[in-house]
Amino acid sequence: MFMQVGIKEEAQDVLRVLWSNNDEVRTTKYQLLICGATCSRACALFVLQKWAKDNRQQHPETFESITKQFYMNDDFIQTFSTDEEAANTATELKHVLKTGGFNLNKFLSNKPAVLENIAEEHRIGVLKLQKILGQTWNPESDQLLFAKPKLSYDNENIIQRNLLSMAASLFDPIGKILPFAIRLRCILQKLIKQGHNWYQLLSKENYHEIQQWREDFQNMPPIQIPRCLVPNVDGTHELHTFTDASLSAVSAVAYLRTISTDSTIATHYVISKSKAAPIKQMSIPKLERKAVSLGAELTGFCSVRPR
Incomplete structure (x- = not known):
């Protein structure tokens, strides 16, 4: 996607490169966006959305999808109520973007x-397993999983x-492993209370506590939601939020309860958050x-999220 976006001549000096070859130094300027620049993603998405706005009259429905469903990079993510709606959107989106010089590829669906x-x-x-906004998604079962990171350090x-570093490696925006993550944060907070500096070796007691946490984390069963x-059924939806607190942490979790017209009830986990108690x-x-x-x-937060 980046290489489909050109750079104005007056701005090409920002991506100027010095190339040395046999004691000869040459100056090269990139005329297209490159993958390594921090600004490339923002610039590419701006151009994509600007092109969609300029062609809004011809493709009003596709305009809404382009402006709202591209996240962070060139990944397009959207859910649909029916297979037919999803198939029509995929076909039209590919055709519309191609007229603007953007060739949409790597299509994937659970259907x-x-x-x-x-x-x-x-x-x-x-x-196979895919990364969607940092989350691991199994398209075959249509479930989100948590992929355990490798916690490598000198025992x-x-x-x-x-x-x-371990706490930062646990990327879990919807809190699937929050009971494990908050334990680690509480241990870290306890070390701060004890006056440990960042390079001080842990005491025997703290070391055993970390080893116990690591063992529990590695033995954690696979989590899939x-x-x-x-569900694609008629009925009512209720958002239920539960909270709790202890001397170590405060937490909240939200569930979605769906009551269909035939009185069938389905409950789904939505998200949870937790914070260590103040020092x-x-x-x-x-x-x-x-x-x-x-x-x-x-x-x-849950009440304003789009479908």
Whole structure:
């Protein structure tokens, strides 16, 4: 996608490169966006959305998809109520973007029928695990999974900096492994209270605590949750948020409860958040109030998310 976007001549000096060959130094300027520039993603998405706005009258429905469903890079992600709607959008989107110089490829769907009108060379051939906005998605079962990162460090020489690195490696925006993640954050906070610096070796007691956490984390069973929260049935939807607090942490979790017209009830996990309790000790009632505040924020966040 980046190489489909040109750079104005007056701005090409920003991507000027000095090339040395046999003591001869040559100056080269990139005329197209490159993958290594920090600004490339933002510039490419701006151009894509600007092109969609300029052609809004001819393709109003595709305009909405282009402006709202491209995230972070050139990945287009959208859910649909029916296979027919998804197939029509895929075909039209590919045609419309091609007229603007953008060739959409690597189509993937959890329903093979959606891709029948997409050429084989423009699909992802095998239904294997995919990364979607940092989340691991199994298109065959249509479930989100948590991929355990490798926690590599010297077993004998653990310092506080290693723990911070481990905590940062647990990318889990919807809180699938929150019970494990918050334990690590609480251990890190305890070390800060004890006055440890970032390069000080852990004491024997703290070391055993970390080893126990690591063992529990490695033995954690596979976690899979359905990607689709709202079943394609008529009925009512209720968002239920629960909160709790302890002297160590405050937490909130949200569930979606769907009651169909035939009185069938389905409940799906949505998201959870947790924070370590403040270093300055607070009473349980005050911590419970913080948990309620966190739950209110979580409810507001879920209430404005698009389908």
